[in-house]
Amino acid sequence: MVASNLFNVTLSQTFDVLVIGGGNAALCAAMTAREAGGSVLLLECAPRHFRGGNSRHTRNLRYLHEHASAYLTGPYLEDEFWEDLLRVTGGRTNEQLARAAIRQSANLGKWMEAHGCRFQPPLRGTLHLARTNAHFLGGGKALMNAYYAAAEKLGVDIVYEAEVCELEIREGMFISASYCSNGTSRKVRAKTVVAAAGGFEANLDWLKEVWGESAENFIIRGTPYDRGRVLRMLLDSGAKAVGDPRQCHAVAVDARAPKFDGGIVTRLDCVPFGIVVNKHARRFYDEGEDFWSKRYAIWGRLVAGQPDQIAYALIDSKSISLFMPSVFQAIEAPSIRDLAIRLELNPQALEETVALFNRRTRVGSFDPAILDDCRTTDLDPPKSHWARPLDTPPYCAYPLRPGITFTYLGLSVDESARVMLQDDRPASNIFAAGEIMAGNILGQGYLAGFGMTIGTVFGRIAGREAAQHALRG
């Protein structure tokens, strides 16, 4: 039965599995539980148009595979996968769970295709990840559309605009959940629950607890529906936390981006080709420290650390075609002074910063494809690569703000995706999958397409285990 609104669902029944959330992990759990024979209700707090959580902004999934295929250009094996994860997390990972995620991701593409996913062959825009990551045709929203269609066909009951506002949990045992929809509250009973409701990155009040008032200036790159309500309720009911509550994945995005849901197009890739100044027109970090693909994820925090959480990336016309086009027009001016005026920066200060940078720039042979020898000497902070004087008008600027992708704080789980309680016992009928438990595996840093791996693998585990538990009685 397909439920377009809550009145179509028979709420008097006790479902075998209640899935809270509507993104990748939630759907993988719901489909798997249904295929295992359980009755499944999925509560998505977003309206249908915005369903799918942050998965609707994703594009690819990283999985273990021994051979090249139409969508992957070569093999990607466990050792390399594990090394990649160790590198980005700096060792802050639960090896047992991480290895489970890696191993059980083997040939995930087949399972995904069987559930409606379509992949695209490597094209111009995807080549750098084409060996390790399979790209969804049309991106994450297309994948979500396919999964929702498959889940409906399997007979998963789905309710949109249903935010879970209360969980009845007694001594680590889930009893029922209440959700609010159109101003009314409804109670639903289930034998097991899968929490797949994401992190709290869209909850500004919670972010402020961690970051103080500066969180007011953060931009949330993804869904506005990840408010962390389910995470908080479970933590308050005795679930054990994992991950640093002070950490989040943040990149520098265009300051003109919408507060929520701007997604991929608001990112800016011009930083390595120019300089970045704060509101006092001063540089504050080495813009050319390493390749952008290895540095973009630190710039969110760097900008967050500047006064008023604002910065400006400046380039001259030599560099305008070197990076992916961005969605907002550059702010242009014929001189540094005019540019400062347009940015409302102190013109004299900006002219001094640029002049000093230009003087200290050693001319080398510029090459964006390698760590080239264009660097500054005797400058603090230095610029280690791709440093060229800003001397060719027109000059262009992009304002930058910290853009949060996701938070790391989550629920501790075991290998069967059971939520761990504070006394280190696994809860019998509470499971978690996706971003809400990704902090077990990603203690810090990020690996492209790995959030989707965790969501898919643990979504399937949670769905299977929950259905098994429910059907055993």
Add this chain to the structure above:
Amino acid sequence: MPYVDSIKEAGRVMTICNACRYCEGFCAVFPAMELRRTFSDQDLRYLANLCHNCRGCYYACQYAPPHEFDVNVPRTFAELRFECYRGFVRPRVLAEMLRHNGFRVAILTVLSVVCTVMLLFGFQSPEVVFGIHSGEGAFYRVIPYALMVAVFSVLAVFVLAVILSGTVEFLRKTGTTPGKWFDFRSILRATADALQLKYLEGGGQGCNYPGERFSMIRRWFHHLVFYGFMLCFAATTVAAIYDHFLQRPAPYPFLSWPVVLGTVGGLFLLAGTGGLLVLKRRMDPAPTTPQTTGMDVTFLMLLFFTSLTGLLLLVLRETPAMGSLLAVHLGGVVGLFISMPYGKFIHAPYRFAALVRNAIEQSRQGD
């Protein structure tokens, strides 16, 4: 929407798409977009006409309405295409035909059918009109051979000239010239793309038509229309050769090339246009513009009407109804001919021109 706005909107949308690029696997539009950083009016007209309206990118779009970015590529391009159809029409005074096109083409066709029937009754006695004619030259006893040839020759020359000049204007307004455009290998490649309707494939699973679900149904119906049309064209050509060079005037026996080709073609057209009309009734209107609904529907109905009357003529050719049916059928064909450069048909040469341009661009990238 006035021209300036639809161009501006297309530029805004392409700027967002070019920063995202998630849809590059669906069709030719996005890889073509990726070759550019900024979009001139000419680029946008070209991209709009390269779009086959498969709608894959609309349902896959994280920025589709109600998102505040309000990205609706198929609709934006449908609006711009419509402006192109209006803008490139020759002679200019007939550009108004594109406004309320469904209504105007319908009126034109009705007029043409009524005129033909009236002429028939004006010049021929009822005994001839309602008589039973059989054997060689049966049709020409009702409507003289010379008249038919004269009318359709003049019409064919007119229609070809208008379509050609419109296409040249299209090339100019999309930033190329017939000389630069004429590249043999690219024309072959584009012909293959067009004959397969490659870009109604949506990356392998079909297009999102009539609704959100992927389906090949529209592609199959369009194939029926296209190949049905070509079979009817072939039937007419063979008949002309029989008549002029082999001294075998129509009508032909049921098991002859002109009749077999025409019958199969007519049935294809009936099924194809009928199917497309049914799909159109069911389609999600969000990813297209209501401006062109009349134009699309009338063109389909006109094709349906001419195939139906053609097939009826075949079945009833040895009955008293033949004379009137012949007039109605020929009237319909005249309406179809005249309206070809001023209605939905014009998408075909423009789309083909855009496909050739795309083949040229992409082959240069490969070098």
